[in-house]
Amino acid sequence: MKSVGTYIPHTDDEVASMLAFLGLSTIDELFDAVPEALRLQRGLELADGAGEPDVLAHMDAYADLNLARNDRLLCFAGGGAYDHEIPAVTKALAGRSEFVTSYTPYQPEVAQGVLQAVFEFQTLIARLFGLPVANASLYDGASATVEAVNLGVAASGRNTVWVSEGIHPHWRQMLATCAAGTGHRLRTVNLVDGVTVWPRVEVPSDDQPGVLLVGYPNYLGCLEDIPAARAVCDDTGALLVVATDPVSLGLLKSPGKSGADVVVGEGQMFGTDLGFGGPYLGLFACAQSHVRRLPGRLVGETVDVEGRRAYVTTLRAREQDIRREKATSNVCTNQTLMAVTAAIQLGWLGTAGLAELALRCARATRYTRDALVAIDGVTAYADAPVVREFAVRTPIPADTVVERMADAGFLAGIPLGDQFNQGEHGLLIAVTERRTRDEIDAYVTAFAKAVA
Amino acid sequence: MTGTNLLNGPAAPGGKATSAPLLGRDTEPTLFELSHPGRRAWSFRTTGIPELNIEELLPAEHVRSEPVPLAEVSERDLVAHFTRLSHRQFSVDLGAYPLGSCTMKYNPKVCDAVAALPGLAGVHPAAPASLTQGWLALMVEVEETLCEITGMAAATLQPAAGASGELTGLLLMRAWHQAQGAPRHKVIIPDSSHGTNPASVTLGGYEVVTVPSDARGCVDMEALASVLDEDVAGIMLTNPNTLGLFEEDIAEIAAAVHKVGGLLYYDGANLNAILGVVRPGDMGFDIVHMNLHKTFATPHGGGGPGAGPVAVSERLVPYLPGPRPERVEDGAEGKPTYWWFTPERSIGRMHSWHGNTLVLARALAYILVNGGDGLQKVAEIAVLNANWIRQRLSGTFDVPFDRQCMHEVVLSSRNLKQAHGVRALDIAKRLLEEGFHSPTVYFPLIVEEALMIEPTETESPQTLEALAQALEQIAYEANALPTGSMTEAPRNTPVRRVDEARAARTLIPTFDARGEKQA
Numbered sequence: 021m022k023s024v025g026t027y028i029p030h031t032d033d034e035v036a037s038m039l040a041f042l043g044l045s046t047i048d049e050l051f052d053a054v055p056e057a058l059r060l061q062r063g064l065e066l067a068d069g070a071g072e073p074d075v076l077a078h079m080d081a082y083a084d085l086n087l088a089r090n091d092r093l094l095c096f097a098g099g100g101a102y103d104h105e106i107p108a109v110t111k112a113l114a115g116r117s118e119f120v121t122s123y124t125p126y127q128p129e130v131a132q133g134v135l136q137a138v139f140e141f142q143t144l145i146a147r148l149f150g151l152p153v154a155n156a157s158l159y160d161g162a163s164a165t166v167e168a169v170n171l172g173v174a175a176s177g178r179n180t181v182w183v184s185e186g187i188h189p190h191w192r193q194m195l196a197t198c199a200a201g202t203g204h205r206l207r208t209v210n211l212v213d214g215v216t217v218w219p220r221v222e223v224p225s226d227d228q229p230g231v232l233l234v235g236y237p238n239y240l241g242c243l244e245d246i247p248a249a250r251a252v253c254d255d256t257g258a259l260l261v262v263a264t265d266p267v268s269l270g271l272l273k274s275p276g277k278s279g280a281d282v283v284v285g286e287g288q289m290f291g292t293d294l295g296f297g298g299p300y301l302g303l304f305a306c307a308q309s310h311v312r313r314l315p316g317r318l319v320g321e322t323v324d325v326e327g328r329r330a331y332v333t334t335l336r337a338r339e340q341d342i343r344r345e346k347a348t349s350n351v352c353t354n355q356t357l358m359a360v361t362a363a364i365q366l367g368w369l370g371t372a373g374l375a376e377l378a379l380r381c382a383r384a385t386r387y388t389r390d391a392l393v394a395i396d397g398v399t400a401y402a403d404a405p406v407v408r409e410f411a412v413r414t415p416i417p418a419d420t421v422v423e424r425m426a427d428a429g430f431l432a433g434i435p436l437g438d439q440f441n442q443g444e445h446g447l448l449i450a451v452t453e454r455r456t457r458d459e460i461d462a463y464v465t466a467f468a469k470a471v472a
Numbered sequence: 473m474t475g476t477n478l479l480n481g482p483a484a485p486g487g488k489a490t491s492a493p494l495l496g497r498d499t500e501p502t503l504f505e506l507s508h509p510g511r512r513a514w515s516f517r518t519t520g521i522p523e524l525n526i527e528e529l530l531p532a533e534h535v536r537s538e539p540v541p542l543a544e545v546s547e548r549d550l551v552a553h554f555t556r557l558s559h560r561q562f563s564v565d566l567g568a569y570p571l572g573s574c575t576m577k578y579n580p581k582v583c584d585a586v587a588a589l590p591g592l593a594g595v596h597p598a599a600p601a602s603l604t605q606g607w608l609a610l611m612v613e614v615e616e617t618l619c620e621i622t623g624m625a626a627a628t629l630q631p632a633a634g635a636s637g638e639l640t641g642l643l644l645m646r647a648w649h650q651a652q653g654a655p656r657h658k659v660i661i662p663d664s665s666h667g668t669n670p671a672s673v674t675l676g677g678y679e680v681v682t683v684p685s686d687a688r689g690c691v692d693m694e695a696l697a698s699v700l701d702e703d704v705a706g707i708m709l710t711n712p713n714t715l716g717l718f719e720e721d722i723a724e725i726a727a728a729v730h731k732v733g734g735l736l737y738y739d740g741a742n743l744n745a746i747l748g749v750v751r752p753g754d755m756g757f758d759i760v761h762m763n764l765h766k767t768f769a770t771p772h773g774g775g776g777p778g779a780g781p782v783a784v785s786e787r788l789v790p791y792l793p794g795p796r797p798e799r800v801e802d803g804a805e806g807k808p809t810y811w812w813f814t815p816e817r818s819i820g821r822m823h824s825w826h827g828n829t830l831v832l833a834r835a836l837a838y839i840l841v842n843g844g845d846g847l848q849k850v851a852e853i854a855v856l857n858a859n860w861i862r863q864r865l866s867g868t869f870d871v872p873f874d875r876q877c878m879h880e881v882v883l884s885s886r887n888l889k890q891a892h893g894v895r896a897l898d899i900a901k902r903l904l905e906e907g908f909h910s911p912t913v914y915f916p917l918i919v920e921e922a923l924m925i926e927p928t929e930t931e932s933p934q935t936l937e938a939l940a941q942a943l944e945q946i947a948y949e950a951n952a953l954p955t956g957s958m959t960e961a962p963r964n965t966p967v968r969r970v971d972e973a974r975a976a977r978t979l980i981p982t983f984d985a986r987g988e989k990q991a
Contacts, residue, residue: 026842027577037933055723083589085606113558129967129969133557133559159776160632294595295592298829299777323970323971324971352634352635353633353772357776374542377516380516431596455519
């Protein structure tokens, strides 16, 4: 028996009875509106349906070909995607089917679960970023950055954007891709010894920036001088957008408290699987004055007709389904489940746990970095302080290091390629709280062998 | 009750959620109200790494003075809190969710098992191709499968959702026209389109030109002809359209748009209706986005994540975002290998990494279980269910475009509004009391008091019958009970109607703002 229509409950008799009710004799007549000439007469050239166990085996065969899985290679790669602990409690709660299989909360009376969880998420992110308003999520770090720049250009009325070279290269690429449509003028501002050196603004000009975009920590893990970037903004009237690593903020000052108008980031590290890059979580928070330009959904607290506390998506007049071509953004579907997951994970971490997590990352990173730069031919990329990630120069091409280290059981890091003037000899390394001293010692030993 | 005998026999409707228990109507405290100083849930590995102080690790000017005040709860309270929140949430797993345009079909659990495979879930996205051959091969299979389903040449898997796919498509359109000499300025969309379409057009740097629908609910061909010129970059269409109707003139539309050098963009929101029956590529479309979270059953997660791959015709392939996964047939022992490449004229990148990859894996599993034959059956039964509902309720509600529909039907309650002041919103709220999620209301914008019902193929005839009876009962009450009684609904939900105006007027976007507003 073929398994056609596994998830369709209808029996043949029921289909016949429903057709009869419609005055039809065949299913085909339901598609009379589709011109015959356009119809796919041959049917789809895909395999016939398979049993669920067969499909699971097919997918597991793919999984088995992935040598870089984190249960086989110890992960020292980061770059916005980190191998953090995901406790059983986060998996269990985030996997509840009420959260997983619901739609966007258009009927708040039966969506208080997701709405309240998102309200709590917004509160947690606002506190973390040091700004009063956070949205209900965007797709990922790159999309959050694009939206922040769009907001900044709209708010400042100037479409020149100074983009620090220390922003994730992929995020900069997406900014450039989207700028083809918006017409934003992107100017890359280079790093010197790991941190951005902003040009001096001598006289006001048409090319004066409307937005400054800087990482804290930046892609290479270095801590930028946020007050200096703020000062450039004060001189030029530009908005300051800071792309941050939310785990590092367990130790660092919140960018919002240091003068950022908008703070964005990647939120994968709060309970979401590495998953080969998605779905992740775009974080976005801004100052109160920009709330009407906020992209995406926002949950607000209100009351029901009996005065009971309730939650609802609000300031809807910004959104695409109402404002259409004048909307602040085209975002509709976002990453709500990852936002709920992050709320759960941040609840699990709590006040003390986030600080402890960041501290453990910082200690493990320092321990690894000190040991690596002691290897002959390996040098630190920059002297700027780092929290949980750093770059080194390697005596042989970084690609080769990664290849050799994989044989020894490690994902060694992310080669910097032709970026950051390293001539293929730069390697970006992240060390999370999951790495033990023994694992790091083994990594350093293998590293020394790989570059020898 | 009139109509059919679908409720005869022993089966109770599987999609009616009125048996869900209620333990009370109290407000669930927030995580912050459950917080008690000193409680904790976290626990980390024992690492043996030297425990340096913060002063030894970071310069003082960067270090925060106080920890970020999150919450302090026990694991037990954390679990209780989020479990109770989950009990305040309607979902597909609980009952039927006939929300038009959203394709809220059942999400097979085998797909959850696929997404949890350690060899898929545990892979870092920056790992080189040599160490991630399984993922690249999987993605190539997804791309090839989606191209067969849509009749297109190649696809990018990067866009994270439908709207991201739309913007990708418009940027592809721009790059294509630019290469022909000029990007052009206008993009045409019908007045029945989703709001994401015009919003994406603006972000793509184009000006929106709206064309009206005709009396049959399809694109008005004369109006279209009057706006077509060589400054039109393209047209964005949903087919079947948002009225649930197939655009019968699609071949003529394609010819007319192509004649002025424009491109056709297919919004895949309604692809579920035509799987295996007709393909966007065969209709003449150049760019197609798909919503994997609709058509291919990946769960919607309370508003995401989705995935919005974009497939294109041959001439647009060199412009696709990169890097793209590709199969190389010259591997060792005759086995193919996979690598990344960026197309020669690529528009760039639309995702932090490679796309919402775990969503892609779920969709592929769903497609493989169904197979080519099963996908066609999905479309057939989806359309059968929608037409059954249309026919069943056509004496109860207005059907503004009363002809055979595709996967969804748009009803109108304007008669009830005129006679008794009962709005589509009231009907939606009253239906919640009956254990069903509401249809989409007030969309498409061109239908007064619209109730847009998309049952999907996974709801049984018994569930359809129960849904129809519930809507009949509501219409009966609207006619028979005193004016205004309908505005009381819903009465048995965790909260009753919420004050949306107050939420916007007195914005409380965080728990902290709550204190300020009340102070």
